[in-house]
Amino acid sequence: MADQQLNAPPCAASPVPSSGIGHDNRRHPDRFTVVGNHLTQHRELSLTAIGLAAHIQSLPAGAKVSIKRLAERFPEGEVRIAGALRELEAHGYLTRTRERLPSGQVITRTVSYNNPPAMAVSAQPPPRPAPAPPEAPLPLPEAHDTAATTLLTDLRRHDPRLLLAERDVRRLAPAATAWLDRGITPEAVRRTLTAGLPATPIHHPAALLAHRLTEFLPPPLPASPTAPPRPDPLQNCDHCDRAFRAPRPGRCRDCIAHSATAAA
Known part of the structure; x- marks a missing residue:
């Protein structure tokens, strides 16, 4: 008689934790990019900057990564994309250098760095593009x-x-x-x-x-009240020497009226 099985075999451990994220990882045979956790789990970069850095690292050399081109590709718009690029520059994942070509055209040369922490430890500094010649000064505004x-x-x-x-x-x-x-x-x-x-x-x-x-733009100040007109200066009559107000020297009104009466 067979022995009685008293204990049931233990259940297989679930691949998904009881709480938190689980992973179902499959090997990528082609078309993949290796991205370090120093980027994907960066504590100071925004999600927009992290995603943009991963996208740029996946692009082939020579791909266009101007703000306008990226804004055409993604829905975030030029303002958010420009801010994300500045974040990546501040943390060493990107450099943008303006250069003037022999033809006179000014271009922006962009370099993406996939592992800035390793470059900081290395004795050799990360390669930087040659400094661009100074551009012609812009016209001065008002x-x-x-x-x-x-x-x-x-x-x-x-x-x-x-x-x-x-x-x-x-x-x-x-x-x-x-x-x-x-x-x-x-x-x-x-x-x-x-x-x-x-x-x-x-x-x-x-x-x-x-x-x-x-x-917060304040309203313009109201117009200043118009000052009352200044009185004419005092003049001395050329005939009777009496003081009177007039814009220029001459005779007072009484002397002018007397002369008119005498002439009549």
Whole structure:
């Protein structure tokens, strides 16, 4: 007689944890990109920046990665994509350098780095494109535009998180000029733009400043009341030497009337 089985065999362990994420991993035979966890689990980059970095690393050499081209590919729009590119530059995943070709055309050369932490440890610094020759100076704007550009560029001295790209400064300068045209001093504009900033990282400083410049714009001052006209200066009559008011020297009204009567 067979022995009685007293214990049932244990159930197979479930591949999915009771809580949290589970993984069903399959091998990629082709068309895959290796992305480090230092990027996908980065504690300071936004999700937009992480996803954009992964996309750029998957592209072949020579692919176009301008802000306009990326905005055509993704729904985030140029403002969010520009902010994500600046994040990647700040953390070493990307460099963008403007270069002037022998033909005179100015291009932006972009280099993607798939492992900045390893490059920081290495004794050799990461390869950098050769510095571009200086560009011809831009024409100087009007006085208020120059003051607005200086004001916006100087904001990073008061808060490093308000570092703006050159194109953002040019885009925001007309809005800052509107404040100056309404008699607001640059210091007052600066206080409005830097007061009460959040303690968290500012991922899109240009968008924040554009909002404040638009929403907090004060109304123009009312026109000053017209001053009453000044009275004519005192003159001495050429005939009777009596004082009277007139715009220029001559005879008083009485002497003019007397002469008219005598002539009649």
